[in-house]
Amino acid sequence: MDFKIIVMENKNYTRVPKQERSRETKQSILKAGLELFSEKSYYKTNSKEISKRAGVSIGSFYMYFPDKKELFKELLIEYHKQIRAVLENIEIESYVNSGKRRDFLNYLINKLIEAHYIYPEFHQEINVMALTDSDFIKVNEKSKAESIEVTKTLLHIWKDQLRIKDIEAAAIVVQTSIEEIVHVLIFSKHKAKNKKIIDECTDMLSRYLFED
Amino acid sequence: MDFKIIVMENKNYTRVPKQERSRETKQSILKAGLELFSEKSYYKTNSKEISKRAGVSIGSFYMYFPDKKELFKELLIEYHKQIRAVLENIEIESYVNSGKRRDFLNYLINKLIEAHYIYPEFHQEINVMALTDSDFIKVNEKSKAESIEVTKTLLHIWKDQLRIKDIEAAAIVVQTSIEEIVHVLIFSKHKAKNKKIIDECTDMLSRYLFED
Amino acid sequence: MDFKIIVMENKNYTRVPKQERSRETKQSILKAGLELFSEKSYYKTNSKEISKRAGVSIGSFYMYFPDKKELFKELLIEYHKQIRAVLENIEIESYVNSGKRRDFLNYLINKLIEAHYIYPEFHQEINVMALTDSDFIKVNEKSKAESIEVTKTLLHIWKDQLRIKDIEAAAIVVQTSIEEIVHVLIFSKHKAKNKKIIDECTDMLSRYLFED
Amino acid sequence: MDFKIIVMENKNYTRVPKQERSRETKQSILKAGLELFSEKSYYKTNSKEISKRAGVSIGSFYMYFPDKKELFKELLIEYHKQIRAVLENIEIESYVNSGKRRDFLNYLINKLIEAHYIYPEFHQEINVMALTDSDFIKVNEKSKAESIEVTKTLLHIWKDQLRIKDIEAAAIVVQTSIEEIVHVLIFSKHKAKNKKIIDECTDMLSRYLFED
DNA sequence: GATGAATGAGTCTTCATTCAT
DNA sequence: CATGAATGAAGACTCATTCAT
Numbered sequence: 093m094d095f096k097i098i099v100m101e102n103k104n105y106t107r108v109p110k111q112e113r114s115r116e117t118k119q120s121i122l123k124a125g126l127e128l129f130s131e132k133s134y135y136k137t138n139s140k141e142i143s144k145r146a147g148v149s150i151g152s153f154y155m156y157f158p159d160k161k162e163l164f165k166e167l168l169i170e171y172h173k174q175i176r177a178v179l180e181n182i183e184i185e186s187y188v189n190s191g192k193r194r195d196f197l198n199y200l201i202n203k204l205i206e207a208h209y210i211y212p213e214f215h216q217e218i219n220v221m222a223l224t225d226s227d228f229i230k231v232n233e234k235s236k237a238e239s240i241e242v243t244k245t246l247l248h249i250w251k252d253q254l255r256i257k258d259i260e261a262a263a264i265v266v267q268t269s270i271e272e273i274v275h276v277l278i279f280s281k282h283k284a285k286n287k288k289i290i291d292e293c294t295d296m297l298s299r300y301l302f303e304d
Numbered sequence: 305m306d307f308k309i310i311v312m313e314n315k316n317y318t319r320v321p322k323q324e325r326s327r328e329t330k331q332s333i334l335k336a337g338l339e340l341f342s343e344k345s346y347y348k349t350n351s352k353e354i355s356k357r358a359g360v361s362i363g364s365f366y367m368y369f370p371d372k373k374e375l376f377k378e379l380l381i382e383y384h385k386q387i388r389a390v391l392e393n394i395e396i397e398s399y400v401n402s403g404k405r406r407d408f409l410n411y412l413i414n415k416l417i418e419a420h421y422i423y424p425e426f427h428q429e430i431n432v433m434a435l436t437d438s439d440f441i442k443v444n445e446k447s448k449a450e451s452i453e454v455t456k457t458l459l460h461i462w463k464d465q466l467r468i469k470d471i472e473a474a475a476i477v478v479q480t481s482i483e484e485i486v487h488v489l490i491f492s493k494h495k496a497k498n499k500k501i502i503d504e505c506t507d508m509l510s511r512y513l514f515e516d
Numbered sequence: 517m518d519f520k521i522i523v524m525e526n527k528n529y530t531r532v533p534k535q536e537r538s539r540e541t542k543q544s545i546l547k548a549g550l551e552l553f554s555e556k557s558y559y560k561t562n563s564k565e566i567s568k569r570a571g572v573s574i575g576s577f578y579m580y581f582p583d584k585k586e587l588f589k590e591l592l593i594e595y596h597k598q599i600r601a602v603l604e605n606i607e608i609e610s611y612v613n614s615g616k617r618r619d620f621l622n623y624l625i626n627k628l629i630e631a632h633y634i635y636p637e638f639h640q641e642i643n644v645m646a647l648t649d650s651d652f653i654k655v656n657e658k659s660k661a662e663s664i665e666v667t668k669t670l671l672h673i674w675k676d677q678l679r680i681k682d683i684e685a686a687a688i689v690v691q692t693s694i695e696e697i698v699h700v701l702i703f704s705k706h707k708a709k710n711k712k713i714i715d716e717c718t719d720m721l722s723r724y725l726f727e728d
Numbered sequence: 729m730d731f732k733i734i735v736m737e738n739k740n741y742t743r744v745p746k747q748e749r750s751r752e753t754k755q756s757i758l759k760a761g762l763e764l765f766s767e768k769s770y771y772k773t774n775s776k777e778i779s780k781r782a783g784v785s786i787g788s789f790y791m792y793f794p795d796k797k798e799l800f801k802e803l804l805i806e807y808h809k810q811i812r813a814v815l816e817n818i819e820i821e822s823y824v825n826s827g828k829r830r831d832f833l834n835y836l837i838n839k840l841i842e843a844h845y846i847y848p849e850f851h852q853e854i855n856v857m858a859l860t861d862s863d864f865i866k867v868n869e870k871s872k873a874e875s876i877e878v879t880k881t882l883l884h885i886w887k888d889q890l891r892i893k894d895i896e897a898a899a900i901v902v903q904t905s906i907e908e909i910v911h912v913l914i915f916s917k918h919k920a921k922n923k924k925i926i927d928e929c930t931d932m933l934s935r936y937l938f939e940d
Numbered sequence: 941g942a943t944g945a946a947t948g949a950g951t952c953t954t955c956a957t958t959c960a961t
Numbered sequence: 962c963a964t965g966a967a968t969g970a971a972g973a974c975t976c977a978t979t980c981a982t
Contacts, residue, residue, distance in 0.1 A: 350954085350955055350956075351955075351956060351957080352955075352956090362956090362957085363958090363959085366956090366957065366958080371956075371957080372956070372957095
């Protein structure tokens with residue numbers, strides 16, 4: 093899924109392959125769900141509204157999703173997929189040997205912000221649901237564990253230069269700090285401050301992880 | 305509010321002073337609300353259930369609270385009051401001049417954990433509601449701002465010994481990191497790891513804030 | 517439950533005991549359900565309509581019955597209770613020794629007609645549901661088995677005068693025949709014929725069971 | 729209609745005559761409807777499911793039947809046609825003059841059981857629908873009246889040997905008794921008892937109709 | 941003819957809130 | 962003050978039927 097709307101540019105071409113149309117409909121429901129869950133939260137959004145926003149009937153909604161929860165679940169999975177995609181595109185090579193550890197940390201934080209920016213409000217909503225519904229807790233815990241694992245891997249690359257002893261605990265501290273600061277930055281109203289905060293965060297992590 | 309149930313010790317007095325009885329009833333509703341919101345979230349708890357758990361009628365519920373939301377609001381305010389109380393009881397004096405900055409940070413984190421432990425699940429639920437309902441967003445933002453303010457004040461005490469320049473940004477980074485790590489610790493399943501994580505966090509903040 | 521409507525004769529008397537009112541509401545729903553299920557069948561009756569007929573809100577409906585099915589179940593149980601009551605009031609004594617076996621059979625058939633007349637259409641509907649919903653099949657089978665048991669007991673009374681050998685099989689044949697003929701009579705449009713049919717049925721059973 | 733699936737034996741002919749194909753499609757829908765209505769009742773079967781079982785699209789379903797009800801109606805008519813066919817094949821001649829009246833009754837009951845065995849569950853479902861939907865009540869009443877008419881005709885054959893006076897009423901009693909006992913036998917779980925029950929029924933009718 | 945995606949009226953059911961007692 | 966029966970708007974979900982392809 094990509095969250096872009098596929099705008100039909102040519103209404104003259106009559107025949108849209110059935111499968112295509114079908115995919116489109118599902119897309120539009122996913123998109124509407126993403127928007128509304130983000131705007132007003134899961135509990136304040138009802139299926140009628142999602143359908144309306146998607147420009148389809150309620151019947152269609154239930155053709156593609158057995159229930160509202162399932163729609164959320166699909167969005168959740170998609171969301172994590174995208175975050176993962178960003179993390180997997182991180183270019184470590186140029187930093188790892190050049191000793192530009194601080195630059196790397198900066199780059200990492202910015203990448204993560206970018207990843208979460210896809211749909212910041214949905215990020216919130218995910219947290220909400222993850223806390224509310226046992227079905228989502230697992231998905232979220234798994235996702236968090238994976239993030240910590242990625243962090244651990246990254247730390248291992250600088251293994252020899254680290255001043256910290258317990259990589260496991262450090263990974264948790266680092267990952268948690270970054271994640272939450274990214275969160276703050278995304279919702280910050282004073283975007284001006286953001287650069288400063290990123291710099292401080294970079295400084296903090298740099299001092300923590302490495303001997304100067 | 306304290307969340308303990310006030311057990312009537314004197315059954316002889318048939319007439320309990322109305323104000324007393326009234327306060328009790330309200331207490332029991334608050335307690336029931338706190339418990340249920342924490343256990344099953346705001347949206348999955350209904351007023352009938354709260355009344356039942358509180359041992360009062362639904363009618364009583366609506367005598368003391370204009371609606372369900374107001375009950376949550378009062379709990380929210382009470383919750384922040386308690387966190388504040390913990391913070392206000394922090395004893396800085398013994399640390400500030402002794403140079404035991406690292407010990408202080410450790411003490412601070414432990415104090416915050418203690419503060420949040422009052423009702424960890426409710427802490428979650430607050431986050432949920434804060435994101436869901438615009439009425440609570442303000443309460444929460446205000447609370448966060450105050451926490452950062454407190455952090456700033458604390459940093460000012462060590463003013464001369466700090467290596468950081470931008471106290472404003474540092475306060476945000478420090479407060480956010482601590483808050484979230486506390487969060488992780490509270491819900492951590494591997495309590496064994498917790499001490500290590502606290503130590504790493506202390507180390508990180510210490511290195512960040514102070515020159516060795 | 518009795519299916520009579522309790523008409524409030526005196527609206528001036530303000531206080532209707534709560535329990536009384538509550539029972540009344542439930543009564544009116546049961547009555548409405550009985551009527552509508554009989555008139556239009558279970559599947560064509562919806563909860564809104566039942567509530568409307570009962571003069572209460574849908575909310576009330578669901579206060580007293582978890583769902584439509586449960587309402588039907590309660591009516592079913594009540595129905596069988598009433599049939600049983602009629603059977604238990606049968607006066608055998610006056611017939612058994614006088615040798616008026618034929619009169620007794622006649623009396624029995626008439627009693628059963630009376631019993632089923634309480635709500636003939638509901639009798640139909642019971643058959644419908646008993647065939648449609650596995651939950652009701654048991655109730656119905658049990659009820660039928662009990663009827664055959666009663667028939668067997670009756671046959672035992674005339675033990676010495678019976679020409680039949682297999683009382684078990686005879687009880688099934690007799691009970692089934694009566695039941696179905698009663699059914700026919702109830703729905704018969706030519707009430708004039710009914711007496712004749714009862715007489716023929718009596719004759720048939722009499723000849724079958726007893727030596728002349 | 730016969731309920732057997734017509735397996736296409738000749739795959740060489742790519743083009744199956746349209747009428748043939750068309751009839752086949754309709755057959756498969758009828759078959760699927762019969763099965764599903766019998767298995768789960770009319771109201772719990774939906775058109776999508778019928779189409780699926782029939783291996784055709786919903787669109788096809790609605791090409792052959794204006795609505796779900798019409799499908800049931802066709803099955804109903806077909807069902808009665810088959811019962812009729814069995815009755816019409818009854819061989820009276822060999823019995824009527826030989827005086828084997830009892831054997832004939834036995835044969836008749838067995839024939840009727842055979843007739844209803846075509847799809848016993850559907851027999852049930854017919855009763856359900858006949859009571860539920862006014863459209864089917866007529867079909868059913870007509871069918872019942874015809875059965876009584878056939879019974880009357882049969883009784884007339886033995887006219888001179890009958891001990892009963894009112895053939896009309898007797899026909900009702902006989903037909904109703906047989907019909908219902910057949911019903912009991914079909915759904916009986918204790919098949920062992922069935923022979924005994926048939927014998928008792930034969931005995932009952934024989935004693936009732938004829939002087940020994 | 942065939943297809944099956946799309947429709948939306950109609951059901952069941954919940955629950956915050958009121959108000960007569 | 963206390964009670965809890967009653968309310969009904971609102972939401973989740975189904976399914977017979979249509980119609981563009």
